[in-house]
Amino acid sequence: MNQPARPEDVRISDADRQAVADRLRTAHDEGFIDLSEFDERVAEVWRMRTRGELGRVTRDLPAPRRQRRDGLVFADSAGGVTMKVLAIIWMCLTAVSVSAWGILALTVDVTYPWFLWVAAPPAAVLLTLYVSGIGRPRRGDR
Structure with a gap:
């Protein structure tokens, strides 16, 4: 056997x-x-x-450091996941607003960029949170 x-x-x-x-x-x-x-x-x-x-062949080498993932914008933490979800929601909201504005601009000649009132305030909040360090990867993770 x-x-x-x-x-x-x-x-x-x-x-x-x-x-x-x-x-x-x-x-x-x-x-x-x-x-x-x-x-x-x-x-x-x-x-x-x-x-x-x-x-x-690798027995005498130290354990490998955590490798940076390409395009890592948000940390692998609760704050990073939250920021990623909020950013996706913001992108969807902005896409809908810009699409609606585009349709209106083509059909009823609306040229005032009102979609900026929908997109800019949440973008400012997200940027402020990110700059303050919420959801951002640490230097060693990048």
Whole structure:
């Protein structure tokens, strides 16, 4: 009867190898390993077959820092989620107002930009909250 493979004996995929190569690139970018060591380790990663082997190549590196997400505007916190929801509501309200103004401007020749009275005050409030730090990511998160 075959016994299940130990976790360290499980084969790895190219995606697993690429994830470790990316971690090594980050370690190089942060100055933990030099370029020649980076090259050696990456070449070794692409020769490896199992998770146990893969773990060896990063064992002496510190845990990776939380990576910045591209386009991170709001923090991953309750305040960030609240600001994101409020911003989405504001964008929807503004889109409806501008659309209504556009339809009126085309049909009854209304040119006064009344939609600004709908859009600008909430935008000022959202900007004030954001500038004061509510929902904004900390410097280390960006």
